[in-house]
Structures are given as C-alpha cells and as structure tokens.
Amino acid sequence: MLVKADMSVDRRDATKSSDAGFATTRWTVVLSAGDPGxxxxxxxxxxxxxxxxxxxxxxxxxxxxxxADAQDLTQEFFSQLLExxxxxxxxxxxxxxxSFLLMAMKRFLANEWDKVKTxxxxxxxxxxxxxxxxxxxxxxxxxxxxxTPEQVFEKRWAMTLLQSVLSHLREExxxxxxxVLFDTLKPCLLGSRELQPYAAVAAELEMTEGAxxxxxxxxxxxxxxxxxxxxxxxxxxxxxxEEELRHLFRALARR
Amino acid sequence: xxxxxxxxxxxxPLAADAPQGLCPECLLQAGLGTGLDIGxxxxxxxxxxxxxxxxxxxxxxxxxxxxLEILGFLGQGGMxxxxxxxxxxxxxxxxxxxxxxxxxxxxxxAERFAREARAMAKLSHPGIVTLYEFGRAEGLFYVLMEFVDxxxxxxxxxxxxxxxxxxxxxVPQICDALQYAHDRGIVHRxxxxxxxxxxxxxxxxxxxxxxxxxxxxxxxxxxxxGVAPCSIVLTEAGEIMGTPQYMAPEQVSHPAQVDHRxxxxxxxxxxxxxxxxxxxxxxxxxxxxxxQIDVRLDEVVLRTLEKDPARRxxxxxxxxxxxxxxxxxxxxxxxxxxxxAWNWPEIARWSARxxxxxxxxxxxxxxxxxxxxxxxxPLALQSGGTLLNYLALALLxxxxxxxxxxEGTAAVLIAAGWTLWHSSNGTLAWSxxxxxxxxxALYAFCWWATQGRRTGVLVMxxxxxxxxxxxxxxxxxxxVYLYGEVRDAxxxxxxxxxxxxxxxxxxxxxHPVRSWLSKCWWELMVSRQPPSPDSPESPSELTSSSPAGSxxxxxxxxxxxxxxRVAAPGYATVQMALGPKPLGTRRMRHNFTLSPVAxxxxxxxx
Numbered sequence: 001m002l003v004k005a006d007m008s009v010d011r012r013d014a015t016k017s018s019d020a021g022f023a024t025t026r027w028t029v030v031l032s033a034g035d036p037g038x039x040x041x042x043x044x045x046x047x048x049x050x051x052x053x054x055x056x057x058x059x060x061x062x063x064x065x066x067x068a069d070a071q072d073l074t075q076e077f078f079s080q081l082l083e084x085x086x087x088x089x090x091x092x093x094x095x096x097x098x099s100f101l102l103m104a105m106k107r108f109l110a111n112e113w114d115k116v117k118t119x120x121x122x123x124x125x126x127x128x129x130x131x132x133x134x135x136x137x138x139x140x141x142x143x144x145x146x147x148t149p150e151q152v153f154e155k156r157w158a159m160t161l162l163q164s165v166l167s168h169l170r171e172e173x174x175x176x177x178x179x180v181l182f183d184t185l186k187p188c189l190l191g192s193r194e195l196q197p198y199a200a201v202a203a204e205l206e207m208t209e210g211a212x213x214x215x216x217x218x219x220x221x222x223x224x225x226x227x228x229x230x231x232x233x234x235x236x237x238x239x240x241x242e243e244e245l246r247h248l249f250r251a252l253a254r255r
Numbered sequence: 256x257x258x259x260x261x262x263x264x265x266x267x268p269l270a271a272d273a274p275q276g277l278c279p280e281c282l283l284q285a286g287l288g289t290g291l292d293i294g295x296x297x298x299x300x301x302x303x304x305x306x307x308x309x310x311x312x313x314x315x316x317x318x319x320x321x322x323l324e325i326l327g328f329l330g331q332g333g334m335x336x337x338x339x340x341x342x343x344x345x346x347x348x349x350x351x352x353x354x355x356x357x358x359x360x361x362x363x364x365a366e367r368f369a370r371e372a373r374a375m376a377k378l379s380h381p382g383i384v385t386l387y388e389f390g391r392a393e394g395l396f397y398v399l400m401e402f403v404d405x406x407x408x409x410x411x412x413x414x415x416x417x418x419x420x421x422x423x424x425x426v427p428q429i430c431d432a433l434q435y436a437h438d439r440g441i442v443h444r445x446x447x448x449x450x451x452x453x454x455x456x457x458x459x460x461x462x463x464x465x466x467x468x469x470x471x472x473x474x475x476x477x478x479x480x481g482v483a484p485c486s487i488v489l490t491e492a493g494e495i496m497g498t499p500q501y502m503a504p505e506q507v508s509h510p511a512q513v514d515h516r517x518x519x520x521x522x523x524x525x526x527x528x529x530x531x532x533x534x535x536x537x538x539x540x541x542x543x544x545x546x547q548i549d550v551r552l553d554e555v556v557l558r559t560l561e562k563d564p565a566r567r568x569x570x571x572x573x574x575x576x577x578x579x580x581x582x583x584x585x586x587x588x589x590x591x592x593x594x595x596a597w598n599w600p601e602i603a604r605w606s607a608r609x610x611x612x613x614x615x616x617x618x619x620x621x622x623x624x625x626x627x628x629x630x631x632x633p634l635a636l637q638s639g640g641t642l643l644n645y646l647a648l649a650l651l652x653x654x655x656x657x658x659x660x661x662e663g664t665a666a667v668l669i670a671a672g673w674t675l676w677h678s679s680n681g682t683l684a685w686s687x688x689x690x691x692x693x694x695x696a697l698y699a700f701c702w703w704a705t706q707g708r709r710t711g712v713l714v715m716x717x718x719x720x721x722x723x724x725x726x727x728x729x730x731x732x733x734x735v736y737l738y739g740e741v742r743d744a745x746x747x748x749x750x751x752x753x754x755x756x757x758x759x760x761x762x763x764x765x766h767p768v769r770s771w772l773s774k775c776w777w778e779l780m781v782s783r784q785p786p787s788p789d790s791p792e793s794p795s796e797l798t799s800s801s802p803a804g805s806x807x808x809x810x811x812x813x814x815x816x817x818x819x820r821v822a823a824p825g826y827a828t829v830q831m832a833l834g835p836k837p838l839g840t841r842r843m844r845h846n847f848t849l850s851p852v853a854x855x856x857x858x859x860x861x
Contacts, residue, residue, distance in 0.1 A: 142272070189281075191285075227286040
C-alpha cells in the first residue's frame with residue numbers, strides 16, 4: 001500500500017524562531033521604522049553604530065587614508081548617516097547591517113568626502129561620540145597582512161562581534177559571582193565536547209567532574225545563545241543568522 | 256611580545272587582540288553548533304546533527320567536480336553536506352554528499368571508506384538509496400548517490416502527525432529494506448526520521464547505510480592518531496548530557512557488540528514517534544494510551560523497544576509480518592486491553608453490531624410476516640412514497656448487514672437510509688428507526704478511530720446527508736399542508752367541526768394476523784393513533800375545522816390523485832382530488848363550501 005506523502009512541506013525551511021520576538025532586534029527596528037527620524041529607530045541605529053564603528057575605521061585606514069583623515073571621515077560618516085537617514089536608501093542590502101554599512105561608506109567615500117574635506121576640520125557637534133583617539137593605537141596592533149580593505153572590514157567585524165559577546169557573557173557570570181568559574185572554563189568553549197580536560201578543570205576548581213561537565217554544557221549554551229542574539233541584532237530575519245555566522249567564519253578563516 | 260600563542264584546538268597562531276584570549280575561528284565554529292539545542296536540519300537528504308564544518312558553496316564545488324553540474328545545496332549535518340547535482344555525461348540528477356574535511360586525516364580512513372562504499376554499492380534494493388560512486392576530490396571524500404525527490408520522515412513529522420494508517424504503510428517498506436541489508440551483513444546503525452525518505456509516489460527509501468559506522472556517528476573509538484570523529488554523539492554519563500534518541504542501548508554501552516538488532520530498536524523509536532508524535536519517554540508508555548490506535552500495535556512497538564536485544568524481534572521481517580497482520584485483519588481484540596485501557600473502538604463496534612442486528616431482525620420479521628401473508632406491507636403511508644420507502648429500508652438493512660465488517664460504508668448507508676425514510680415520509684416523528692442513527696454514529700466512530708484522522712470522507716458524507724434531508728424537505732412532495740376554511744354554501748357562514756379526511760387505502764380488515772400486524776406496524780413506524788377497529792378505512796390524515804371554520808390538514812406525501820373528503824353533519828359530503836401542486840410549495844389553500852342537506856342524512860344545525 002502506497003502512502004501519498006505531503007509534498008507541500010518546504011524542503012529548505014530554516015530553523016524558525018518566533019518572529020514576534022524577532023521584530024525587536026535593532027536592525028529590524030531601523031528597517032521597519034516608517035519614519036526614519038523616529039526616536040526609536042534613531043536610538044537603535046545609534047546603538048548599532050556605536051558597537052560597530054571600529055571595523056569601518058579599519059576599512060578606511062586600509063583604503064590608504066591617514067590616521068587624521070580616517071578619524072574625520074569616520075566621524076563625519078556617522079554624523080551624516082544619522083542625520084540624513086541613509087537607511088531609507090538601502091534597499092539592496094537591507095538584509096544585513098554589515099553590508100549596508102560597508103556600501104554606505106563606499107558611497108560616502110566616493111561622493112561626499114570630497115565636499116566635506118574642504119570644510120574646516122573639527123568644530124561640528126558630534127551626534128555619536130566615538131572613541132576615535134584610541135582607534136589608531138588599536139589599528140597599529142593588528143597583524144600585517146595582504147588583505148583587501150573589505151576583508152579587513154569583515155575580519156574586524158567578526159572580532160568586534162566576538163569581543164562584545166564574550167565580554168557580555170563574562171559580565172553575566174561576574175554578576176552571579178562566578179568570575180573565576182568563567183575564566184577557568186572559557187577554554188572549554190572551543191573544540192569538541194568530548195576532548196575537554198574535564199578532570200584537570202575539576203581538580204582546579206575543586207568540583208566533581210560531573211558538575212564540571214554540566215557547567216561547561218551550560219556555558220557553551222549561553223555562549224551560543226548570546227552569539228546568535230548579537231548577530232540577530234544586525235540582520236533582518238531569523239533565517240539570516242546562521243548564514244551570517246557562516247559568512248563571518250569564512251571571513252576569519254581566509255588568511 | 257616575543258612569544259606567539261597558539262590555539263590548542265586548531266593550532267593556528269592567536270592574535271594579540273583575540274577576544275578573552277580565545278581563538279576567534281574556533282569561537283565562531285563553536286557558535287555554529289556543537290550541542291543539544293540545534294534542531295534538525297531540513298533538506299530531505301541531510302541529517303539532523305549540527306554542523307562541525309562550513310560547507311563549501313556550490314561554486315567552490317563546481318571546480319572540484321567538473322563532471323557534475325551542481326544544482327543546489329540541500330542541507331548539512333554532522334555527517335556531511337549534501338548537494339543536488341547533475342551528471343553531465345549521463346544527464347541524470349544525483350545527490351552529492353561531501354564528508355567533513357577533518358575526516359580524512361587518518362590514513363587508514365581511505366581504505367575503510369573504500370571498503371564500506373563497496374559494501375554499500377552491493378545493496379541494490381528499491382527501498383535503499385543506491386550508491387553510484389565514491390571517491391576523493393582534492394582531499395574531500397565524497398559519495399554520489401541516488402537523488403530522492405521527496406521529503407524526509409522528519410519533515411512529515413514536523414508538518415503534522417501521520418495517521419496510524421500511513422505510519423503502518425511506511426513501516427513494512429522500511430522492514431524490507433532493513434532485512435535486505437541485514438541479510439547481506441550490513442547494519443545501518445543510524446536509523447532515524449532524517450534518514451528515511453519518501454518520494455513523490457510514497458515509496459520509502461532508506462539513506463546513509465553504513466555511513467554511520469564510517470563517519471563515526473556511533474560511539475566508535477577514535478581512529479589511531481587521536482583524531483576524534485566529527486559527529487557529536489554524547490557518550491559520557493548519558494543522564495547528564497542527553498541520550499541520542501534513536502540509538503539502541505547496546506550502541507551506547509557496548510558498541511563493539513552491536514548487531515543488526517540495533518536497527519530494529521531504532522525502527523521501534525521511529526514507529527513510536529510516528530504513532531504518538533513523541534519519543535518514548537523514561538517510564539515507557541504504551542502508544543495506545545496516548546493515541547487512539549489498535550491495541551495490538553502496543554505489543555509490536557514494545558517488543559521492538561526491548562532493552563535486551565535477545566528479547567527484541569530478531570528479524571526485521573518479523574516486525575513486518577506482525578504489522579501487516581494487524582493492518583489486514585479487522586481490528587479485533589479484547590474490549591479491554593492488557594494495559595487496562597478501554598478499547599473504545601471495539602466497544603463501539605460491538606454496540607453498533609448489537610443494535611444493528613436487533614433492528615435488522617425486527618425489520619426482517621415484519622417484512623417476512625407480511626410477505627408470508629399477501630403482498631407487500633402498506634409501506635406507503637402516503638402512496639406516492641412507496642418506492643422511496645422501500646429504498647430507504649433497503650439502505651438501512653444493507654447498512655446493518657455490512658456493518659459487521661465494513662464500518663465506514665455501513666455508517667454512510669444507514670444514515671442515508673434514515674434520512675431518506677424521514678424525508679419521504681415527511682416526518683421526523685419518533686419512530687423506532689431513530690435508533691438507526693446512533694448505530695450509524697457508532698460505526699462511524701469505529702471507522703474513524705481505526706482508520707485515522709482523515710475525516711474528510713465522513714464530513715463529505717455528512718454533508719451529502721444534510722443536503723438530502725434539506726432537499727427532501729424542500730423538493731420532495733412531503734410535509735404538505737392544506738389550509739383553508741369550510742363554509743356553508745348557502746349562507747357563507749363558517750362551519751365549525753367539519754371533518755376533513757384523506758383516506759388511505761384500507762388494510763385488510765378481515766385477516767386477523769395481518770390486521771394485527773398492520774396495527775403494530777402503524778404504531779411502531781408512525782406512532783399515530785391506530786385506526787379504530789370499526790372504521791373500514793384507516794385515514795392517513797384527519798382533522799376538524801375550528802369554530803371559525805378554518806382548518807389545517809396535513810397531507811404528508813402529496814400526490815395529485817389523493818382525495819380529500821369533507822363532511823359535516825347536516826351537509827352533503829364533498830370529496831375532491833387534490834390536484835397538481837407547484838414544485839416546492841408546502842402550503843396549499845383551498846376553501847370548501849358545503850351544501851346543506853335538506854332531508855334524511857344529516858341534521859340541520861339549529
């Protein structure tokens with residue numbers, strides 16, 4: 001006896017998270033704001049910019065601009081981004097904040113920078129205060145390589161993301177009074193679950209091996225949760241999170 | 256800084272700004288998922304386990320496989336990534352599976368891979384995904400296999416539960432495939448819904464035979480060199496980390512002693528999930544407790560899920576035989592299953608049979624007695640309805656008889672007969688045949704419970720019946736009423752208490768048995784006052800006019816040649832034929848005028 005299978009099931013459905021909860025991530029707030037000037041969207045965009053300005057700075061420097069120019073450029077770019085509501089123009093790249101930002105910066109460099117360059121430096125009110133003084137120090141510490149500016153941008157993006165995720169994760173543990181636990185367990189985030197040095201860690205923390213396994217399991221879960229959350233803040237739909245993650249992995253792996 | 260730190264996992268140098276001192280690549284890789292919380296991937300030929308590597312894009316693959324046209328990416332799991340491709344030379348669509356790159360580091364792997372692939376290639380069975388080719392392209396091990404255009408069982412389970420009937424149609428096909436492979440000494444080791452595919456014709460195809468052993472999806476000891484297998488199966492302290500849901504207990508505890516019976520266990524888990532929608536839990540509940548299914552299935556499922564392989568089914572073909580026996584033989588069984596649950600379908604079945612047979616016996620008795628006498632019983636309470644009445648009774652009788660075996664059909668027949676009877680009689684007055692409707696309902700429940708959740712047919716049948724009933728009431732000439740007034744022809748005054756009768760063809764008053772039977776028939780079928788013994792005629796309808804002279808006479812089944820007789824003391828009796836009636840009319844108006852009788856027959860009212 002044959003069974004008629006129901007062929008309406010979509011083969012490529014990605015894991016679905018509830019869209020209701022997703023609408024509140026920052027990039028979707030920015031994209032879906034009817035009035036680009038609305039305070040809700042502006043705050044979201046500001047937060048995003050404040051988190052991810054450094055990769056843009058690195059990009060600009062890699063393009064060949066001097067440190068002083070790069071600082072001005074970055075500052076100016078963000079001011080104009082927030083003032084002139086460039087998000088409305090971003091239809092092709094509406095999926096990801098990362099690609100939107102890069103496109104906007106390229107466009108800015110091509111068109112606007114010439115006009116702004118002639119204006120007097122400094123003296124403009126900063127809409128988004130960025131810690132640009134420390135930027136150069138950070139930039140010089142990066143390893144020298146032959147990457148294109150875009151590759152630099154993406155690598156820095158990935159690093160920024162990871163740093164943010166880990167520092168927030170650490171904060172959580174510190175709040176719970178488990179800073180030492182986090183610092184000892186954090187190497188267990190990497191690699192396969194079986195190959196962790198559970199016995200050694202257990203000895204160091206004076207816990208049972210079983211308890212260590214549980215703690216590591218929980219840490220890995222929370223890490224993954226946070227990572228996906230942070231990525232979700234910069235993409236437009238739940239389906240994009242995994243794709244973005246893969247993209248960033250490939251960006252880092254290209255060395 | 257002079258020293259360069261190296262990541263212990265991937266052995267690449269760590270940058271100075273590595274977040275929290277951890278290698279960013281490994282961090283992202285960890286983010287791609289290594290744990291319990293990733294749900295199953297879709298893609299009909301991809302597995303459920305989370306990715307441990309980044310799958311190459313179709314463009315990257317196209318360079319490695321010039322003989323293939325990569326059509327698309329299907330999905331990814333721990334055992335590799337699957338793509339849809341076309342063999343250019345042969346012009347056929349195939350599935351290309353790339354194994355995780357880390358796998359090839361063990362030199363002995365290539366040989367094991369070749370050996371496994373040859374064994375898999377010997378499996379040529381309609382229920383098994385055929386292996387076409389295997390090899391290595393730039394360090395990537397790949398397998399070329401049959402492309403199955405359809406869905407996986409996992410996708411079906413997620414879309415909505417399968418009905419028991421469909422589940423029991425899938426299982427024998429899986430058993431066939433398993434038995435074929437077991438006969439050739441090949442154990443699958445990883446039977447789960449993602450590996451069971453269904454093509455567009457509903458044929459089952461089992462995928463990834465033998466690959467599990469190869470890729471180390473079972474808890475094999477790592478190959479020499481300490482490289483752990485790629486897929487993650489949590490093996491330590493099962494209670495803490497989570498048990499792989501489809502693996503037999505011996506696969507976890509004594510992996511070296513695993514044989515083909517592990518596949519049977521996995522099949523049991525899949526079957527349990529198909530029937531109940533859930534995985535078997537820690538206190539194992541029999542499926543019939545969770546879902547309305549044949550209780551005999553409990554035994555089959557529980558036996559496949561035996562922890563001790565020796566107590567399990569020893570052959571997949573045995574499972575198939577038992578399952579097929581259950582599906583083909585009508586679900587008989589005890590009224591109360593061994594686990595204590597009431598077997599409602601069985602109870603419904605026997606109640607329906609009991610009532611149905613009683614009604615059938617009664618019907619046969621009456622009809623037989625009449626036939627034994629002379630002619631057919633005066634079924635037509637209103638003569639025009641004879642044919643329909645007989646048809647209705649035939650449907651009822653047919654339903655009662657068929658109900659012993661064919662419950663669904665019986666339900667429909669009985670309900671149709673009941674509807675037709677009442678439509679054609681134009682009455683919903685209480686009659687014994689109202690009992691027929693619960694009988695139909697019981698058979699319908701029985702059928703629904705054992706056949707599954709496809710109530711579409713029943714709903715359709717119910718709909719048809721509703722239409723019939725309503726249509727009957729509207730268009731069949733039933734339930735017609737005659738309204739009007741009775742007046743004196745001379746004075747024009749209304750005549751109260753005039754009697755209006757529609758006479759009915761007489762019963763045979765002279766035959767005692769038949770007249771007794773007629774009385775019984777009349778009482779039970781229609782529940783009206785039986786005709787009084789001294790009246791030679793048995794009117795079908797009778798009414799008197801009100802003090803104002805108006806009347807409402809129920810005609811019932813309308814035929815134009817029926818007569819209405821109006822009589823009042825002191826007046827000449829009038830008899831007239833009803834005449835033609837417009838279609839769909841239920842109310843006819845007619846005023847009768849009676850001429851007073853001058854002498855003899857009646858008294859003139861004062």
